[in-house]
Amino acid sequence: MPNTYTLISSNVLSSSAASVTFSAIPSTYTDLVVRFSVRGDRADRRDLLMVGLNSSSINISCTYLYSTYSSGVGQSGRDTAATSAGFGYFDAASATSNTFASGEIYLPNYAGSTTKPIGSILMSEDNSTTADGWAQASFANSTAAITSINLSRLFGSNFVSGSSFYLYGISKS
Amino acid sequence: MTTAVEINCETGIVTERPLTADEIAANEAAAAQAAAAQHEAEAEAAAVAEAKESAQAKLAALGLTADEIAALSK
Numbered sequence: 317m318p319n320t321y322t323l324i325s326s327n328v329l330s331s332s333a334a335s336v337t338f339s340a341i342p343s344t345y346t347d348l349v350v351r352f353s354v355r356g357d358r359a360d361r362r363d364l365l366m367v368g369l370n371s372s373s374i375n376i377s378c379t380y381l382y383s384t385y386s387s388g389v390g391q392s393g394r395d396t397a398a399t400s401a402g403f404g405y406f407d408a409a410s411a412t413s414n415t416f417a418s419g420e421i422y423l424p425n426y427a428g429s430t431t432k433p434i435g436s437i438l439m440s441e442d443n444s445t446t447a448d449g450w451a452q453a454s455f456a457n458s459t460a461a462i463t464s465i466n467l468s469r470l471f472g473s474n475f476v477s478g479s480s481f482y483l484y485g486i487s488k489s
Numbered sequence: 490m491t492t493a494v495e496i497n498c499e500t501g502i503v504t505e506r507p508l509t510a511d512e513i514a515a516n517e518a519a520a521a522q523a524a525a526a527q528h529e530a531e532a533e534a535a536a537v538a539e540a541k542e543s544a545q546a547k548l549a550a551l552g553l554t555a556d557e558i559a560a561l562s563k
Contacts, residue, residue, distance in 0.1 A: 324498050325496050325498045325501065326496075327494060327496050327503060329494070331492075332491075332492075333491075333492050333493065333494045333505070334491045334492060334493055334508055334512075334516070335493045335494065336493075336494045336495075336496070337493065337494065337495040337496065338496050338498055339495055339496065339497050339498065340497045340498050340499035340500070341498050342498060342499065364523070366519075400519070402523075468516075470516075470519060470520055470523055471520045471523070471524070473491055474491060481496075483496075483498065
C-alpha cells in the first residue's frame with residue numbers, strides 16, 4: 317500500500333494561462349497524483365478540463381459519471397480514445413465569483429511498461445445556482461512511461477490567475 | 490496573449506510561452522467539434538422526449554389511465 321506523498325512540483329498561476337504542463341517527470345515513484353484547483357474564463361458557468369499525456373502522444377479512453385446540482389440528474393457516458401481527453405467540468409466566468417473547481421487525477425504505475433488505468437474526480441463549486449460532480453475511469457493505451465502531463469481547457473481561452481496545480485509522487489512503503 | 494505554462498520537474502524551471510498559431514487553431518477546432526456534438530446530443534434527447542410525450546397522448550386518447558401509461562415504461 318503506497319503511503320508516502322512527495323510534492324514533485326507545483327504552480328499557482330499569477331496570470332491566466334491556456335495550459336499547464338508538468339514535464340520531465342522523474343520515474344522514481346510508484347504512482348503519481350495531480351491535484352488542482354481551477355477556474356476558467358469561458359463566458360459560461362463551466363468549461364471542460366482536457367488532459368494529455370507525453371505531449372499528447374498517448375491515446376486516452378474514458379468512461380464517466382456526472383451529476384449536476386440544479387437538476388439532481390446523473391448522467392454517464394464514454395469517449396472514444398483521443399490524445400486529449402475530457403476529464404470533467406470546472407467553474408468558468410459565470411459561476412459564482414472567485415469559486416474554483418477542485419480535482420484529483422491518480423496515475424498508478426505510471427512508469428511501468430504496461431498500459432495504465434487512470435482514476436479521477438472533479439467537483440465544481442457554485443454557491444448560487446449550479447455545480448457539477450464528475451468521476452471518471454480512464455485508460456492510457458501505451459506501454460511508455462508517463463513523463464509529461466498537460467492540463468488545458470476546451471472551450472474558453474484560459475485558466476484564470478489563482479488556479480493551482482500540484483504534482484505528487486507516491487512511493488510504496 | 491494566451492500562454493502555455495510548462496514546469497520542468499527535473500530542473501524546477503517554469504517556462505511561459507505564447508501559444509503557436511497551430512495550437513490556437515487546434516483548440517478552436519476541438520471546441521467547435523465538441524459544441525457540435527453537444528448540440529446533436531441535445532437535439533436527439535429532445536426528439537426522444539417529444540416522441541415519448543406524443544405516444545403517451547395517444548395512449549391516453551385510447552382510454553388508458555395515467556397509472557397504466559406509467560406502468561408501461563417500468
